[in-house]
Amino acid sequence: MASIPFSALFLSIILQMALLWSIGSSQKTGFTSIDCGSDSDYTEIQWVPDNKLMSEGTSVVLPDTSIDLVLSTMRLFNGSQSKYCYSLSNSAVTAGAFFLVRASIYPGKNPPYTPKNPDGYFHFRMLIDADMWGDVKILSGDGIWWAYDAYVRAKHSKIDVCFARITPDGDAPFVSGLTLRPLPDTLTSTALMTEKNCFLVCLGHKNYGVPLSGPSWIRFPNDTLDRYWISHEVPDSKLTSTQEAIDRTADSLDQLPERIFQTSLTGSRDFTLNWSTLGNDSVHYVVFRFSEIDPLVNTSGMRVFSIFANGVLLTTEGPIDVFARVGANAAYSFGKTVTLDAGSNITFTFTSLVSSTFPAFVAAAEVFELREIGALSPPSISNWSSLSK
Ligand SMILES: *[C@@H]1O[C@H](CO)[C@@H](O)[C@H](O)[C@H]1NC(C)=O
Ligand SMILES: *[C@@H]1O[C@H](CO)[C@@H](O)[C@H](O)[C@H]1NC(C)=O
Ligand SMILES: *[C@@H]1O[C@H](CO)[C@@H](O)[C@H](O)[C@H]1NC(C)=O
Ligand SMILES: *[C@@H]1O[C@H](CO)[C@@H](O)[C@H](O)[C@H]1NC(C)=O
Numbered sequence: 001m002a003s004i005p006f007s008a009l010f011l012s013i014i015l016q017m018a019l020l021w022s023i024g025s026s027q028k029t030g031f032t033s034i035d036c037g038s039d040s041d042y043t044e045i046q047w048v049p050d051n052k053l054m055s056e057g058t059s060v061v062l063p064d065t066s067i068d069l070v071l072s073t074m075r076l077f078n079g080s081q082s083k084y085c086y087s088l089s090n091s092a093v094t095a096g097a098f099f100l101v102r103a104s105i106y107p108g109k110n111p112p113y114t115p116k117n118p119d120g121y122f123h124f125r126m127l128i129d130a131d132m133w134g135d136v137k138i139l140s141g142d143g144i145w146w147a148y149d150a151y152v153r154a155k156h157s158k159i160d161v162c163f164a165r166i167t168p169d170g171d172a173p174f175v176s177g178l179t180l181r182p183l184p185d186t187l188t189s190t191a192l193m194t195e196k197n198c199f200l201v202c203l204g205h206k207n208y209g210v211p212l213s214g215p216s217w218i219r220f221p222n223d224t225l226d227r228y229w230i231s232h233e234v235p236d237s238k239l240t241s242t243q244e245a246i247d248r249t250a251d252s253l254d255q256l257p258e259r260i261f262q263t264s265l266t267g268s269r270d271f272t273l274n275w276s277t278l279g280n281d282s283v284h285y286v287v288f289r290f291s292e293i294d295p296l297v298n299t300s301g302m303r304v305f306s307i308f309a310n311g312v313l314l315t316t317e318g319p320i321d322v323f324a325r326v327g328a329n330a331a332y333s334f335g336k337t338v339t340l341d342a343g344s345n346i347t348f349t350f351t352s353l354v355s356s357t358f359p360a361f362v363a364a365a366e367v368f369e370l371r372e373i374g375a376l377s378p379p380s381i382s383n384w385s386s387l388s389k
């Protein structure tokens with residue numbers, strides 16, 4: 001097992017300092033952002049280098065130009081340890097608190113090494129607090145930045161995020177950035193984590209029906225929780241949009257940004273949304289977001305539709321009529337857990353009822369995979385050396 005007791009100690013101190021420095025800036029309490037492989041500090045966006053937090057691995061400066069400073073360096077774990085762990089902590093990390101953990105992975109256009117697998121993909125593994133997070137599979141050299149997100153409940157005053165080879169001679173793992181964002185325990189997703197004693201792998205937050213002119217995504221500060229809402233851009237014929245304010249008071253638990261409700265994907269009576277997932281035979285949680293923003297829909301029954309997941313009816317309590325539930329320009333959410341058969345994709349089909357004069361629509365969707373975790377409340381930790389694995 002990797003042993004990094006000193007880095008664990010340093011990490012805690014450094015991050016506490018980062019929090020102090022940030023007072024008066026836009027940094028929010030409990031936000032931690034680590035630039036892996038970096039040794040320079042640039043506090044204007046509150047990223048801290050990992051050179052004092054991680055003694056293992058090699059810092060690699062990518063030759064890529066005009067990329068985000070965070071992505072320009074990575075830490076490559078090309079040694080022989082079975083895994084390499086960052087211990088994330090800040091003043092908000094206490095047992096039972098919820099966090100979004102994000103690993104930013106960017107191999108660059110000229111990656112520091114060639115993948116071992118002839119398929120041309122880098123394959124390595126990520127773990128959170130010894131639980132399997134997921135296997136990274138990213139194409140070498142395509143210049144795409146990957147952000148892997150999970151919702152995690154801290155077991156104690158730190159969260160371990162680890163990187164490992166899948167087999168002893170597999171690809172060496174690497175990472176460009178790690179971020180930690182606190183989440184309220186009142187989100188429907190974090191309440192689900194409490195109920196099911198699980199953590200959630202985020203398969204995506206998608207903002208449907210965004211014009212081709214963008215934006216490409218919405219995140220902090222427009223999303224106070226710093227979720228990444230990736231835009232699903234479509235031509236104007238497939239979307240409806242508004243400048244009107246959206247009333248979110250009746251649907252406030254998830255602290256959603258107003259902007260995602262101001263555009264929706266629509267246009268055809270039936271449409272499908274395809275999600276590729278990570279796991280087999282696993283339970284997923286999906287939540288769809290709606291707001292009736294078309295002024296022509298001004299009474300119940302005008303836009304009514306059902307949703308299916310891989311052909312199985314999801315809206316078993318009856319079809320969705322957003323205007324009937326909350327009226328115009330108001331947020332409405334529909335969430336459900338879905339158990340998939342073997343197979344790693346989910347296709348959601350939206351089908352409007354025959355009586356519906358308007359086609360089905362959707363403003364946004366989030367899909368999570370539920371993952372089992374170990375015991376939530378291990379004995380309290382009395383000293384740092386007992387934390388090293
Ligand atoms: C790890 O990668 C660095 C940079 O490419 C290289 O200098 C170093 O020798 C490598 N270490 C091992 C153990 O392969
Ligand atoms: C985010 O919010 C800022 C103001 O806080 C605004 O100027 C910007 O246009 C917003 N971006 C998006 C994509 O909503
Ligand atoms: C989703 O998959 C279905 C069935 O494979 C396909 O017909 C449809 O075009 C896909 N939709 C999108 C948006 O890619
Ligand atoms: C799942 O989706 C991916 C990406 O869209 C596609 O390449 C793959 O063929 C799909 N697999 C199945 C079993 O439909």
Ligand SMILES: *[C@@H]1O[C@H](CO)[C@@H](O)[C@H](O)[C@H]1NC(C)=O
Pocket residue numbers: 278279280343344
């Ligand atoms: C899904 O299951 C198939 C067959 O059991 C297996 O070959 C594949 O590797 C699995 N995929 C994942 C992502 O676990």
Ligand SMILES: *[C@@H]1O[C@H](CO)[C@@H](O)[C@H](O)[C@H]1NC(C)=O
Pocket residue numbers: 296298299
């Ligand atoms: C809905 O809009 C139509 C067309 O603009 C109008 O004729 C009708 O009176 C409106 N109905 C209600 C209940 O406001």
Ligand SMILES: *[C@@H]1O[C@H](CO)[C@@H](O)[C@H](O)[C@H]1NC(C)=O
Pocket residue numbers: 382383384385386
């Ligand atoms: C700290 O933890 C280690 C490992 O569990 C233990 O051996 C050691 O006695 C502990 N030290 C103190 C001061 O409690």
